[in-house]
Amino acid sequence: MNRPEKIPVAILGATGSVGQRFVQLLDDHPWFRVVALTSSERSVGKLYRDACHWVLSEPMPAWARDMQLIPSDPAGLDVPLAFSAMPSRQAREVEASLAAAGILVCSNASAFRRESDVPIVLPEVNPDHILLVKEQRRRRGWRGGIVTNANCTSTGMTVALKALDDAFGVKRVFAVSLQALSGAGYPGVASLDIVDNVIPYIADEEEKVEWEPRKILGRRDGESIHLSEMVISAHTNRVAVIDGHTVCLSIELERRAAPGEAVEVLRGFNAPLESRDLPSSPRPVIQVSEEADRPQPRLDCMAGGGMTTVVGRVRSDEIFDLRIVVLSHNTIRGAAGGSIYNAELLVRSGMLG
Amino acid sequence: MNRPEKIPVAILGATGSVGQRFVQLLDDHPWFRVVALTSSERSVGKLYRDACHWVLSEPMPAWARDMQLIPSDPAGLDVPLAFSAMPSRQAREVEASLAAAGILVCSNASAFRRESDVPIVLPEVNPDHILLVKEQRRRRGWRGGIVTNANCTSTGMTVALKALDDAFGVKRVFAVSLQALSGAGYPGVASLDIVDNVIPYIADEEEKVEWEPRKILGRRDGESIHLSEMVISAHTNRVAVIDGHTVCLSIELERRAAPGEAVEVLRGFNAPLESRDLPSSPRPVIQVSEEADRPQPRLDCMAGGGMTTVVGRVRSDEIFDLRIVVLSHNTIRGAAGGSIYNAELLVRSGMLG
Amino acid sequence: MNRPEKIPVAILGATGSVGQRFVQLLDDHPWFRVVALTSSERSVGKLYRDACHWVLSEPMPAWARDMQLIPSDPAGLDVPLAFSAMPSRQAREVEASLAAAGILVCSNASAFRRESDVPIVLPEVNPDHILLVKEQRRRRGWRGGIVTNANCTSTGMTVALKALDDAFGVKRVFAVSLQALSGAGYPGVASLDIVDNVIPYIADEEEKVEWEPRKILGRRDGESIHLSEMVISAHTNRVAVIDGHTVCLSIELERRAAPGEAVEVLRGFNAPLESRDLPSSPRPVIQVSEEADRPQPRLDCMAGGGMTTVVGRVRSDEIFDLRIVVLSHNTIRGAAGGSIYNAELLVRSGMLG
């Protein structure tokens, strides 16, 4: 693809912490070119560099600095594809209006994840779920559509569970997360609440972690999804880490498997053909740590450019079958990078235009 | 008790982080007076203030500053009672030699916890287990004895499980810890390993957390303990918190109980009569947080002077029956304070001299 | 003083982080009894426990939990004395209206610090400056008055500079601060901005640190203050510390002094008679650390109950005469505790009613 032929895209809610990740990851993307950044009314009309409190250690791309923020309104958006980093409350209305107007929205918001005709897609897990977009068009009369990615905590663990489920069948899962600060946006968590501290609560998070993997791992039957029978119990915690969600899992399998077999299965897991060689495909999909004390967020969350799911401490469990620790970059694989990966899958699948 | 009649005690391994807690908590103790501080050979002969890198925010007591460190050898210890903060490797030999020589050792080391005639005692849970000291004397010919307290992570969760076990019967437990830095001693965890990070591994910790509660909650039959049938699966993690271990628990009960019933039972839990009114008794034994986002280590670990077990987020579980979060001060209730509480129980029970 | 005869006081802006410190420090105060807590309109009518996100590790006093928040309006405040933790913008109007209505306001806000007839008082340094309240009454027709305490960063360094100024004369000072998070209030500094980071900027802070010590150390001439000739250059930084501001000082003296002499002077410094034995008087006023690596905020900020100024690393300077490091608890000595100390001085001096 030549540069002039890149697909023009918009980023909705570009000033927040996930919006910034979209800007950073789409810098020099081989297929997409950002032509519009939107924001809430308060910032419309400002330059991106003035409206945005940049929190990433990578510098703000030069092209973004002087872009003027516009409203999240289909009237002003002449793009076939938009990435949404909007707060869920606003996302509901805005994303629907864009989808109606013919735009494919790859959304990080949770607003539509529970809708039966809106898929939650992790391309290395359930790429075929994107076909639900056709059902959206039929049912809702939309000309575009919405594809969501999972909650950041659900993401990594679902990738690992997919590999184990395919090989051994997964029945029940205990999941306890230690989540990074960037997952709460900016300003997000107050420093007085988290320095020298843990917060054992994240609003609405446990419900998402218990339900979303069941949809992602569900079986598509035409244009509907049968939820997986897997049962998940989750505790979610916030810790003083910038990036990278760590999740401790105890897993009950249908067929017993020794830790060594599980390691082999995790290492050997590959994405389906259609999602394997996209620009954002994780390489490898799953990395298994050998060291006793890994994965660690500071050291491992950038594996595969932040798209790889890192698994470690694969061992047996006193009650269920396996214990593992999963690490995933929450604003890359678990948010902006995941949405971009979804968009690439849509392009590859011919769903775009 | 008048000051001159206080019981003279020694602190073994007084310069480490748990040793320092013993020094701080025994400052002005109503029953005990510290007359000896011991250390490894390297520091013997030095003044405490010179040999000790003090890491507590409470100042070093004046009486301790100028005490000269002596060897951990019964020959030089003219005390009926000693508190041990020794590394487990050295504790094995030293504690046995002191016990043989007639000293009652209240130990924070893990060296003897697995011995069938050495109890792990939490006075609010299993005060009668101290009677195993008689078995030690009979079987080993010791004139003193050894009473251990539990691993710091096992402590708080065992207190909470005791309350629930008494009321509803506890069958199986998933436990995931977020542990404080002071639990690793000094220098302990390197700052480069934990700032902006989580370490999902603590050597030998999961085995302790899975086994110790079963012994503490076991039934004493004469001078032996029948392990509880409870099954525990543990993941242990280190986080950037100074003091206070947080543990997320999912609990399977024999008899179903609603969260409200569990709260009532936890709030109403009291220590047995013999351990209820000791100087170090936690007041209350269990504090139940009402706020959605508590307990938090920085805010709650000093409840009851660091001796109270704080429980929060009592809610139902998707797989088992209950989910709760338990917080306990790891160097007070979970280490030095626990040993002192044990010593008080020994004195009250007439086991001392 | 008997409990029923305690002076009734109000706390203005009681829900913020400094307001919480007032509540905590006034719990069981020997002279004062809190009868009113005020807040911004948004919280008026709510119970304190519901409106307040408590951030202190000491528990919320029982008496405060169920107090209903009222407006910061003299009409509803039947007290002779009020403590202000209001934001400076609102403080300007509210404090003046209370002072006009006959209330003595001990304020932590900066709103009036630059007024020539409003003193900035540190009782161990310039207790006589409280006499400016008489000038306020004459000039403004107030029946009450306003006494401010210094900015939290100015406080500790001014105490240390006072001791050195009295003994050797202080001409010029370089001051670089490393300031705690609690100084920015709640929610204050976002965790994404400070974990694994330093912010080398605090709005309006350097101007305060350069000017306030000159007023506090100024000479009172009747009812006006002649600013000290001392020149101060300040850099202010935010670091990931909960409580305790650290300030590095290089000091030029009128008369040369060896570090040993400075240590002697600092150790020997005492408060004037009128402020020496008040309930909140720091004991000692200045504590000099001997260890090479102290003071440290986590270990030393609670010296003297958080009221003592801790000085360490007293050594010579390559350019000026002395280098020292000063530590002071920013929400106790540098905020709420300082205001309470001022109020005690007012009571002792007969300025109250």
Place this chain on the structure above:
Amino acid sequence: MNRPEKIPVAILGATGSVGQRFVQLLDDHPWFRVVALTSSERSVGKLYRDACHWVLSEPMPAWARDMQLIPSDPAGLDVPLAFSAMPSRQAREVEASLAAAGILVCSNASAFRRESDVPIVLPEVNPDHILLVKEQRRRRGWRGGIVTNANCTSTGMTVALKALDDAFGVKRVFAVSLQALSGAGYPGVASLDIVDNVIPYIADEEEKVEWEPRKILGRRDGESIHLSEMVISAHTNRVAVIDGHTVCLSIELERRAAPGEAVEVLRGFNAPLESRDLPSSPRPVIQVSEEADRPQPRLDCMAGGGMTTVVGRVRSDEIFDLRIVVLSHNTIRGAAGGSIYNAELLVRSGMLG
């Protein structure tokens, strides 16, 4: 240069935190190829991956994982160039023996920095000082030589001072550092000492910061250096930051300069021709931040790949002329990257073989 013709180099003390940085930065270096990694006796014979506790977030290069550690002994080192990350104590003897044996040692150790014939080189500041190597050969009979880079804290501030000194003349400087944890090596600073804390002391650091810039900025006269007359007073502090030293400077100039002029001079500063286009040359040499609250270590220390000196908050000073804040990556520009830059300068200058 073709890959097979790359210059073979050794890394001395390769397992420590600076050694790891050498390994990481030399991965795929266009001119150098690492053929030997040395370590202390304890690790000799082990594979690098087994002996090294890797603390960088970049993964360990594949070629390093299986290299066997050898002693730091000229007998086994068949290279013309070695990078030293050795502790200063061992560096003294080892580096001299290598230099005698014909190896050019680019050293991060402080062992030889005070020797009159050993230069401290920052190529963007004083590239001509490398000629002192000739004096070493003459005076000491070495066939190789030693070139050191500056202490990590001295580095960034010296680059900024050079620009200002050239333009306005710098007379006196107050410098207060906030230094990162990686500067103390591994395990280095204990987490209990720095979480929620500041340590206002770093052993021997202030002396280095006060003296090294004077040598680097000194005038070379034949084979000797006349120290700059500049006087520096330093306070050094450790803070809870992984990478990036922040230094607050107050600067007295010979000729007054407004902040705007200083910004222009800093922005316009370029390296001398001989050090401008080397593989590790910082691009730009100095980056000036416009935002009020920058530079910040987490956001800015990777500017120019970690080689750029970032300056911000350029403003006037109450006592001297200018206040600025300087940030420099302490293990890249201030350690391993600086040594590599020196080696590139040696190669370019024909000093190597």
